[in-house]
Amino acid sequence: MKLSRILKEVKINSIYRTGAKTIKKGGFRKNSNYDPDISSLHYRAQDVQPGGLFVAIPGLFADGHDFIDQARMRGALAIVSQKPVQSDHSVTENISQTKAKQIKNDLTVIEVDNSRKTLAMISAAFFQNPSEKLNIIGITGTNGKTTTAYLIESILSAAGLKTGVIGTINYRYLGKVFENPVTTPESLDLQKILDTMQKEGVTHVVLEVSSHAIDLFRVENCFIDTGVFTNLTQDHLDYHGDMDSYWFCKKRLFTEYLPSGRKKDRAVAVINRENAKGRELFEILPVRGISTGNSADNMIRPKKIEHGLSGIAGNVLTPSGSFDFKSPLVGKHNIENILSAIGAGIALDLSLDHIKAGIENLFYIPGRLERIAGNNGCFVYVDYAHTPDALSNVLGSLKAISQKKIICVFGCGGDRDKEKRPLMGEIAGRLCDLAIVTSDNPRTEDPEKIIEHICLGLKKTCNHEYSLPSLENGFDKKGFVIEPNRRDAIKLGIDLSRRGDTVLIAGKGHEAYQILGNKTVSFSDRKEAQIALVSKAKNTNQPNKGNPKSKSSHEIPWTIADTLKATGGEIICGDVNHKFTGISIDSRNISSSQLYVAIKGEIHDGHSFAEDAVRQGIAGIIVDKDKAKDLPLTKWKEKQILCIAVKNTTKALGDLACFHRKRANASVIAITGSNGKTTTREMTAVVARQHFATLSSKGNFNNEIGLPLTLLKLNHGHKWAVVELGMNAPGEISRLGDICMPDIGVITNIGPAHLEGVGSIEGVMRAKGELLDKIKNGGTAV
Secondary structure (H helix, E strand, O other): OEHHHHOOOOOOOEEEEOOOOOOEEOOOOOOOOOOOEOOEEEOOHHHOOOOEEEEOOEOOOOEHHHHHHHHHHOOOOEEEEOOOOOOOEOOOOEOOHHHHHHOOOOOEEEEOOOHHHHHHHHHHHHOOOHHHHOEEEEEEOOOOHHHHHHHHHHHHHHOOOOEEEEOOOOEEEOOEEEOOOOOOOOHHHHHHHHHHHHHOOOOEEEEEOOHHHHHOOOOOOOOOOEEEEOOOOOOOHHHHOOHHHHHHHHHHHHHHHHHHOOOOOOOEEEEEOOOHHHHHHHHOOOOEEEEEOOOOOOOEEEEEEEEEOOEEEEEEEEOOEEEEEEEOOOOOHHHHHHHHHHHHHHHOOOOHHHHHHHHHHOOOEOOEOEEEOOOOOOEEEEEOOOOHHHHHHHHHHHHHHOOOOEEEEEOOOOOOOOOHHHHHHHHHHHHOOEEEEOOOOOEOOOHHHHHHHHHHHHHHHOOOEOOOHHHOOOOOOOEEEEOOOHHHHHHHHHHHOOOOOEEEEEOOOOOOEEEEOOEEEEOOHHHHHHHHHHHHHHOOOOOOOOOOOOOHHHOOOEEHHHHHHHHOOEEEEOOOOOEEOEEEOOOOOOOOOEEEEOOEOOOOEHHHHHHHHHHOOOOEEEEEHHHHOOOOHHHHHHOOOEEEEEOOHHHHHHHHHHHHHHHHOOEEEEEEOOOOHHHHHHHHHHHHHOOOOEEEOOOOOOOOOHHHHHHOOOOOOOOEEEEEOOOOOOOHHHHHHHHHOOOEEEEOOOOOOOHHHHOOHHHHHHHHHHHHHHOOOOOEEO
């Protein structure tokens, strides 16, 4: 295409050729020297092809004027610039002699006031104004653009129209899908995409229009038939500076573009009047308007709306009549998006049947309250909510329909609007049962600093901060926790969820990456949620079903004072300043931080393995007084190994467990009976775990050794322990009851078992009945 044709509508300050002595001011002089054939347009110097035209535009991080020489070296015939281009050097630097020899072609330079605006104008001209041949629906607003775009696309498809979409997630048409790095492409890319769509048979295009695109002239000379306004709330203040500037930019789509384009006589604006700025905008529209909202003064409004975790249903009134609909989309805010999409359908004069079908055919939008499937009984959603208003809308909608607790995993982006961080924290603290604060896309900011900003607002509405260890077995109090690693934060949120709970993973939605520093790494909230759900499902039959697994490093520590108080023992030797993470009777698998209790069993005597335990690195041991004289105490004393002597180590183990049960402060259900103990215990534990962090006996851990070993695993996170009590002789249940101090005692049945120890069924009844005397005051017997 001839340069003169490309520049036909451009206001030119001057045109000249580098190296020429004459300069033409004020317009384009058409002759063979100054009017070359232009084969391609470029705004990235590295993409320039021989015979192309390069437009030097100032960017956010780099200025195209600094790369004019590169464009010239790659064969550019012409340059559009808003700065003077000298004949022997670029705008910013002199050319070396070597470089000067490489640059042989003279350039035609077109100076303009605004090279970005010019790029949009010449791009439209170069591709012969494809938007004139297409029906363009442009959507702008802080939130809801993508959802509304998907809804309109579905409506157009239901009407049998060949549709293309250009938006945040991708651009797509006729079954083809392409990555889109920004919501609204640069003007050259946008015009090229529109041209391709039009040539391949697309008739209607749904275009998400960002505020950046309006401010940077990306949609200049893109002629829009229908403009849709979703809402305006705080976002992008890092770019616009303040809300007034942001609002001024957004409304330009309706006050400047729609009424001045080549489609101005037929342009229509669809305005969501539920938003305050929407009401303001509707009053000043210079084109025909269609209002949407809940109140009776709107042209499109809902009636008898019901919404839940399964979707939205109701009736909508329009200028063309009313209709019932059911949508799988979740959330109150999606009612506004549905109304906006209906408004676009009405503006395009589509039938109500097609509009209804389009709404009902759309099952989900990637990363927009997208349900992540799982069979754990909890509801997990991934959403793009990254602004205060979006987070408030999503959490508010979920809170209104959720069955139980809401857990929210969220963060805020780095190098972006800092003012919204505490606002989002305040919202999460107010609307969640547990807020898990993590990283989003920190970019070049310190993730911990971003989290600090969030917590400034979070602490205004939620003053209880959990530590990660304290959540090992769930939570029962409204609060928040910090986990900077997003992958771990997602897993934590899902692990902590119970049947009926809702988990919202907010901020990144459809994004398949995370920006850390200057690197972009592969990361998907959706995939991480799926992995966490699968992992949780695999653990449902484990003793800690539904709970995060306990870790020994997070058990309640044992001091020497605790140990002596529990057992009544005396120190024989060793360092009295030791602390221990737990209790063990197994010298083979003991941790060096645990206290070893030497138990004398029917076959083996733990005292015989004391030295093995010492070789494992332990620092403390409890022994029978009668066995102490046979142990290498002198050697242990030299190694500062603590040795405590008691009358009976088996009884001491039970005493330690009783002491621990009291300080862990969990409630205990103790189950005994001639038959059915294990089945009843397992079923009871399953029920308890649906609501509480619950510890349960393993296998046949139901005697004077197994019961204490179970109770010694209690930590502060546990709310219930379900234990099994077995017996062979009278008095054994009584002892086990002393150890576990049950709040609830269950006797399954009395039968002819263990008669050799108790003599008769009446003896079994009396032995099992010992449990009733051990139930705590105010407890329950079943």
